[in-house]
Amino acid sequence: MTEPAPVLRIRNISKRFGELLANDAISLTLDSGEVLALLGENGAGKSTLMSILFGHYVADAGDIEVFGKPLPPGNPRIALNAGIGMVHQHFTLADNLSVLDNIVLGSEPLWQPFSNRRAARTKLLDVAHRFGLPVDPDARVGTLSVGERQRVEILKALYRGARILILDEPTAVLTPQESESLFATLAQMVAQGLSIIFISHKLGEVLRVSDRVAVLRAGKLVAEAATKGVTQAQLAQWMVGHGVDAAERQPTRVRGGSVCALERVSTARRGREYLRDVSLALHAGEIVAIAGVSGNGQAALANLLCGTLSAEHGSVTLLDAPLPAEPDRLVQLGVARVPEDRHAVGVVGDLPVWENALSERLSSPAFSRGGWIRGTAARAHAQTIVKRFDVRGGGLTTAARSLSGGNMQKLILGRALTPPAGAVAAKLIVAHQPTWGLDIGAVAFVQQQLVAARDAGAAVLLISDDLDEVMALGDRIAVMHAGALTEALPAEQWTRETIGLAMAGSHAASTPGAERAA
Amino acid sequence: MMDFIGSLGDILGNASFWVAVLRIATPLIFGTVGVLLCERAGVLNLGIEGIMVAGAFAGWLTVYGGGSLWTGVLVAALVGAAFGLLHAWLTVGLALSQHVAGLGITMLATALSYYGYRVSFPKVNTPPTVTPFAPMDWFPLPVFDAQTPPTLLALILVPLIAWLLYRTPIGLAVRMVGENPQAAEGQGVSVAAVRTGAIVAGSALMGVAGSFLTLSAFNAFFFNMINGRGWICVALVVFAAWQPGKALLGALLFAFFDALQLRLQQSGDAVLPYQFYLMLPYALSIVALILVARRATYPQALMKPYRKGER
Numbered sequence: 001m002t003e004p005a006p007v008l009r010i011r012n013i014s015k016r017f018g019e020l021l022a023n024d025a026i027s028l029t030l031d032s033g034e035v036l037a038l039l040g041e042n043g044a045g046k047s048t049l050m051s052i053l054f055g056h057y058v059a060d061a062g063d064i065e066v067f068g069k070p071l072p073p074g075n076p077r078i079a080l081n082a083g084i085g086m087v088h089q090h091f092t093l094a095d096n097l098s099v100l101d102n103i104v105l106g107s108e109p110l111w112q113p114f115s116n117r118r119a120a121r122t123k124l125l126d127v128a129h130r131f132g133l134p135v136d137p138d139a140r141v142g143t144l145s146v147g148e149r150q151r152v153e154i155l156k157a158l159y160r161g162a163r164i165l166i167l168d169e170p171t172a173v174l175t176p177q178e179s180e181s182l183f184a185t186l187a188q189m190v191a192q193g194l195s196i197i198f199i200s201h202k203l204g205e206v207l208r209v210s211d212r213v214a215v216l217r218a219g220k221l222v223a224e225a226a227t228k229g230v231t232q233a234q235l236a237q238w239m240v241g242h243g244v245d246a247a248e249r250q251p252t253r254v255r256g257g258s259v260c261a262l263e264r265v266s267t268a269r270r271g272r273e274y275l276r277d278v279s280l281a282l283h284a285g286e287i288v289a290i291a292g293v294s295g296n297g298q299a300a301l302a303n304l305l306c307g308t309l310s311a312e313h314g315s316v317t318l319l320d321a322p323l324p325a326e327p328d329r330l331v332q333l334g335v336a337r338v339p340e341d342r343h344a345v346g347v348v349g350d351l352p353v354w355e356n357a358l359s360e361r362l363s364s365p366a367f368s369r370g371g372w373i374r375g376t377a378a379r380a381h382a383q384t385i386v387k388r389f390d391v392r393g394g395g396l397t398t399a400a401r402s403l404s405g406g407n408m409q410k411l412i413l414g415r416a417l418t419p420p421a422g423a424v425a426a427k428l429i430v431a432h433q434p435t436w437g438l439d440i441g442a443v444a445f446v447q448q449q450l451v452a453a454r455d456a457g458a459a460v461l462l463i464s465d466d467l468d469e470v471m472a473l474g475d476r477i478a479v480m481h482a483g484a485l486t487e488a489l490p491a492e493q494w495t496r497e498t499i500g501l502a503m504a505g506s507h508a509a510s511t512p513g514a515e516r517a518a
Numbered sequence: 519m520m521d522f523i524g525s526l527g528d529i530l531g532n533a534s535f536w537v538a539v540l541r542i543a544t545p546l547i548f549g550t551v552g553v554l555l556c557e558r559a560g561v562l563n564l565g566i567e568g569i570m571v572a573g574a575f576a577g578w579l580t581v582y583g584g585g586s587l588w589t590g591v592l593v594a595a596l597v598g599a600a601f602g603l604l605h606a607w608l609t610v611g612l613a614l615s616q617h618v619a620g621l622g623i624t625m626l627a628t629a630l631s632y633y634g635y636r637v638s639f640p641k642v643n644t645p646p647t648v649t650p651f652a653p654m655d656w657f658p659l660p661v662f663d664a665q666t667p668p669t670l671l672a673l674i675l676v677p678l679i680a681w682l683l684y685r686t687p688i689g690l691a692v693r694m695v696g697e698n699p700q701a702a703e704g705q706g707v708s709v710a711a712v713r714t715g716a717i718v719a720g721s722a723l724m725g726v727a728g729s730f731l732t733l734s735a736f737n738a739f740f741f742n743m744i745n746g747r748g749w750i751c752v753a754l755v756v757f758a759a760w761q762p763g764k765a766l767l768g769a770l771l772f773a774f775f776d777a778l779q780l781r782l783q784q785s786g787d788a789v790l791p792y793q794f795y796l797m798l799p800y801a802l803s804i805v806a807l808i809l810v811a812r813r814a815t816y817p818q819a820l821m822k823p824y825r826k827g828e829r
Contacts, residue, residue, distance in 0.1 A: 026651075054704075056826075075706075076703055076704050076705070076706050077706030077707075080705070080706045081706075086704065087703070090701045092698060092701035092704045093698065093701055094693070094694055094697030094698040094701055094818065095697070095698075095699060095818065096697055096815050096817075096818065097690075097693060097694065101690055101693075101694070102694075102701070104687075105687075105690050105691060105692065105694050105701075105702065105707060106691070106702070106705030106706045106707045107705075108687040109687065110687050110688045110691055110707075111687075111688060112686065112687060113686060114685060114686065115685055115686055115687050115689075115690065160705075227561070319746075343576045
C-alpha cells in the first residue's frame with residue numbers, strides 16, 4: 001500500500017509577537033480523512049499557528065502546502081479557495097443578520113445586481129442535510145443558541161466547499177450532549193473525505209476524537225503520536241512539561257450554618273441572562289458549584305451577590321440580614337469576589353499592582369486617613385498579597401495588564417482573601433469562572449486556595465462552565481439553564497450525564513435523585 | 519386657539535406648503551442616505567456638515583464658471599467623494615478615531631470652501647447668482663411639478679439604495695462589514711475596500727446634498743447656508759434605525775415641521791415668539807428619536823476601527 005499524499009504540509013513556521021516567540025519552527029502534516037488533534041495549554045501557540053494557516057497572520061518564516069500546492073500567506077480568501085475552512089472559538093457571525101446572509105457572504109462575485117438567494121438556500125439546505133446539521137436559513141443569528149451558532153460556523157465552511165476543517169476549541173462553549181453531537185458530525189465529515197484539525201486542551205476529548213495528536217508547548221512542537229498508543233497522563237506530561245497529579249476530591253468536613261440564602265429570587269430579564277425564581281442556600285465550610293453553559297444567568301447570580309444587580313422579586317439574605325446592594329458594603333461584610341472577566345472587571349489594567357490590590361478597600365481606615373492614601377501601609381498590604389499568593393511577573397508598580405492571566409487571577413484572589421487589619425475574614429466567596437483560561441499550574445493553585453478558604457470556614461459559590469472543575473470541587477452541585485437553577489444536591493447524586501441534561505434544560509434531569517431511583 | 523387651528527388648516531391645505539416640504543427634504547434625503555451608507559459599513563462620518571458646504575460651493579462655482587447644472591452636481595459629488603477618500607484614509611487606512619477625523623474634515627472642508635469663495639470673489643457684497651434648476655412643469659403630478667429634477671433623483675435614490683443594501687452581494691458585504699468585520703474578512707471580503715467604497719459613495723451623496731442648496735433651493739452660495747443640516751442627517755439615520763425607507767420618512771417628517779414653523783412664523787398672529795417655532799423641528803426630532811430609536815438595532819461594529827490581524 002502506498003502512503004497517501006498529505007493534504008496539508010506545514011514546514012518550519014515561525015512567528016514572533018514582540019518578545020514572545022509564539023511559533024518556533026513548527027512542522028506538521030495532515031493526511032486525507034484524518035482527524036489531527038492539536039493539543040496545548042493556553043498560549044502554547046495553537047491559535048497562532050491556525051491563524052497563519054488561514055491567512056489572518058503572516059508567518060515570519062516557513063511555508064505551507066495545500067493539496068500539493070504552495071499557499072500564499074496572509075489572505076483568508078486564498079485559504080478559503082484552497083479548501084481550508086475555519087471554525088473560530090469566538091464565532092465570527094453577525095448577530096443582526098440571518099443565517100443565510102452570514103453563510104452566503106463572499107461566495108458570490110461582489111458586483112452583480114442580484115443575489116441569487118433561491119439557489120443559495122437550496123445549496124445550504126443540501127449541505128446541511130448531507131452533514132446532518134439542520135438549520136433554519138432565515139433565523140436571525142442573534143436568536144440562536146450557542147450550539148446552533150457553531151453549526152452555522154461549520155456550515156459556513158462547508159458551504160464554501162472546505163476539504164480541510166480547522167476547529168478551534170469547539171467544545172469550550174457546548175454542553176456535553178452538544179459535544180457528543182459535534183463528534184458525530186466530525187465522524188460524518190471524515191466519512192465524506194474531509195480532513196480535520198481539532199484544537200483543544202481537553203485531554204479526554206482529544207483521545208476520543210482524534211487519529212493522531214500533536215502537542216505544542218511554549219510555541220514548540222514537543223510531541224507527535226498516533227492517538228491509539230498514548231495515555232491521558234502522557235499527553236498531560238507533554239502538554240505541561242512535567243508530571244501532573246490528578247486533582248483529588250476533598251469533600252468538606254464541617255458544614256456550618258447558613259451564610260447566604262436566596263429565596264425565590266427573580267431579576268429583570270435580559271436575554272437568557274437573568275434569574276428566574278432561584279432559591280439557594282450557601283453554608284459555611286462548603287463549596288456549592290454551579291454548572292451550566294455560560295450566559296444562562298450565571299452572571300446575574302454573581303452580580304446579585306456582588307451588589308451590582310438587585311432582585312426584582314424574592315429575598316436575598318446575608319448573615320441573617322437583607323443583602324445590601326452596595327459592593328463597598330458587601331466587601332466590608334466579608335464577601336470576597338472573583339469576577340468572571342478578570343481584565344475588564346477584576347483589575348484596572350493601566351494601574352499598578354499595588355493600587356489594584358487596594359482598590360476594593362479604598363474606604364478602609366487601614367489604607368486611608370483624612371482623604372489621603374496611606375501609601376506605606378497600602379504597599380505593605382499589596383506586598384503581603386503578592387508574597388502569599390505568589391504573584392509573579394513584575395513588582396508592585398508594574399501595570400496590572402502586563403501580568404499573565406494566572407498571575408492576574410492570583411492577585412484578584414489574594415485581594416479578595418486577604419482582609420486588611422481590622423476587617424473581617426472572607427465569609428462568602430463568589431468565584432465566577434475563576435480558572436478560565438489559566439494554565440494547569442495556576443488552575444491547581446486557584447482551586448487549592450478555594451478549598452483552603454472553605455476549610456477555614458468560608459462559604460464558597462463556584463460558578464463554572466468546566467464540568468470537570470464543578471465535579472472535582474463542588475460539595476453540592478446545582479445546574480443553571482435559562483435563568484432557572486436546579487436544587488443544589490450533594491455531588492454524589494449527580495453524574496456527568498444528568499448534569500449535561502440539566503445544562504440543556506431537560507426537566508427530567510432537574511431531579512437526578514428521582515431518575516436514579518427510576 | 520381657534521385662530522391657531524384655523525391658520526394651521528390654511529397652511530396644510532395649501533399646495534405650496536407641500537412643495538416646500540419636498541424641497542426642504544431633498545438635501546436631507548441625500549445627506550441621510552449618504553450617512554446611512556457610511557454607518558452601515560461601520561464608519562461614522564461627521565464630515566457631512568463640511569462636505570455639504572464644499573459640495574454647495576463646488577457645484578455653484580462650476581455653474582457660475584459656465585458649466586451646466588448637471589456638471590455642477592457631478593463636480594459636487596466628486597468633491598464629496600474626494601473628502602470621503604480622505605476620511606477613509608484616516609479612519610480605515612490609519613484606523614484613527616472616527617469622531618475626530620470626521621470633525622476635522624468638517625472644519626477643513628468648510629474653511630476651504632469659505633477661503634475659495636473669498637479668493638474668487640474678494641470684493642463682492644451681494645453674492646453672485648446662477649440660474650438654478652427649473653421646476654419640472656411637465657411632471658403630471660401636482661406638488662411634484664413644482665420640484666426640480668434633483669428632488670426626483672433623491673426620491674428614486676432611496677429604493678435604489680435599499681435594493682443595493684438588501685438584495686445584492688455588495689450590499690450584504692457592506693452590512694456584514696458594519697456588523698462583524700472579522701467575520702467578513704474570514705469569508706474573504708476585504709474590509710478596507712468595502713468600507714472605503716461605502717464612505718466614498720456616501721460622501722459623494724453628501725456633496726450632492728450640498729449642491730442642491732446652491733443649484734435648486736437658492737441660486738447663490740453664502741456663508742452658513744448649510745446651517746446644521748448635516749448634523750440633522752446624522753440624527754435622522756439613528757431615527758431611521760439605519761433603514762433607507764425610514765430615512766426617507768424621517769427626512770420628510772423633519773421637513774414637514776421645518777416648513778410648518780416657517781409658515782407659522784409668517785402667519786403673524788402667532789402668540790409665541792418666533793424662536794419657539796424655529797426650535798420646533800429640532801425639539802420634535804428629539805422626541806421622535808426617543809420614541810423610535812431606543813429599540814433600534816444599530817450596526818454592531820459602528821465606530822470600531824478594524825485592524826487586520828487583531829482581535
